[in-house]
Amino acid sequence: MSAHRASSIVASVDFDADGIQRGHLRLPFSRNESAWGNLMIPIAVIGNGRGPTALLTGGSHGDEYEGPIALAELARKLSPDEVSGRVVILPFMNYPAFRAGTRLSPIDGGNLNRLFPGRPDGAITEKIADYVERVLLPMADIVLDFHSGGRTLDFLPFAACHVLDDKEHEARCREARDAFSAPYSMTMLEIDAAGMLDSSAEALGKVFVTTELGGGGTASARTVKIAKRGARNVMKHAGILCGEIERGPSVLLDMPGPECFSFGDSEGFVEPAVDLGARVKKGDLLLCVHPHGHLGERPREYRAGLSGILAARHFPGLTAPGDCLAVVAVPQEGG
Numbered sequence: 001m002s003a004h005r006a007s008s009i010v011a012s013v014d015f016d017a018d019g020i021q022r023g024h025l026r027l028p029f030s031r032n033e034s035a036w037g038n039l040m041i042p043i044a045v046i047g048n049g050r051g052p053t054a055l056l057t058g059g060s061h062g063d064e065y066e067g068p069i070a071l072a073e074l075a076r077k078l079s080p081d082e083v084s085g086r087v088v089i090l091p092f093m094n095y096p097a098f099r100a101g102t103r104l105s106p107i108d109g110g111n112l113n114r115l116f117p118g119r120p121d122g123a124i125t126e127k128i129a130d131y132v133e134r135v136l137l138p139m140a141d142i143v144l145d146f147h148s149g150g151r152t153l154d155f156l157p158f159a160a161c162h163v164l165d166d167k168e169h170e171a172r173c174r175e176a177r178d179a180f181s182a183p184y185s186m187t188m189l190e191i192d193a194a195g196m197l198d199s200s201a202e203a204l205g206k207v208f209v210t211t212e213l214g215g216g217g218t219a220s221a222r223t224v225k226i227a228k229r230g231a232r233n234v235m236k237h238a239g240i241l242c243g244e245i246e247r248g249p250s251v252l253l254d255m256p257g258p259e260c261f262s263f264g265d266s267e268g269f270v271e272p273a274v275d276l277g278a279r280v281k282k283g284d285l286l287l288c289v290h291p292h293g294h295l296g297e298r299p300r301e302y303r304a305g306l307s308g309i310l311a312a313r314h315f316p317g318l319t320a321p322g323d324c325l326a327v328v329a330v331p332q333e334g335g
């Protein structure tokens, strides 16, 4: 069985050593340009004595930047003196995708966040997933995986947790999400949870927090600041860093069901009717998609399936059938 085969990835860092180490996960990748070559995925480990372990990951999708920016800075600046326990930092988890600036790996087309638990004898992206699943996740007490919208989506900046069967586990994840202190705190409904790092971390009983912090294939000063503060806040919450959690106002949001999502069924160009953060009532117009073949054709209207606020939107000006066009989430009043 592939699950018992050793990973071909070799770490140049010693996960059990104290101090700071910046090295690589070396993944053999034989190709035309480099016969016995490797993929060198940057990793940092900062250890200081006994204590919990945080696994901080970004770049699962290669066109999302807040996580990589915040985590690369932590890997440069975080000092072992500040840490009780251990921090493992993997800012560009799907490194080939990150280097290409694309959501998926240019090597095998792999979507890292749909390929967990991975395979040690699979394609490159499956090998990365397998190493994270079997080597890095078991080390961790708390896992923070940064995402943003990438080139094709834009989100309100939120930290998120999921509804879990084990309510005590769910509460621990929610507390960590709230400690992140993003402007919005989401209880997230996944369209397709199979193969996600989220599901793997949760199945192992880990405290798991994810984010969506903007998008459009870039970052903003505001969302970068949220990411940097959130990473430190989560480590403070875990007892790895000392100091007060820097809290700010955060709107609690819920995604109660599939009516949150508007998926397109037409081709054309998008006219937004409301912007991110706008309050909408069920039936309100969210956007129109205009056909461009003939000026006599009417636009297709997309309306809110429930009352709430616009939490995500399709980012590019052009759309095709099947695109996720909008997500409406429901503020939890009093939160």
Ligand SMILES: [Zn+2]
Pocket (backbone or CB within 6 Å): 060, 061, 064, 146, 147, 148, 150
């Ligand atoms: Zn992502």
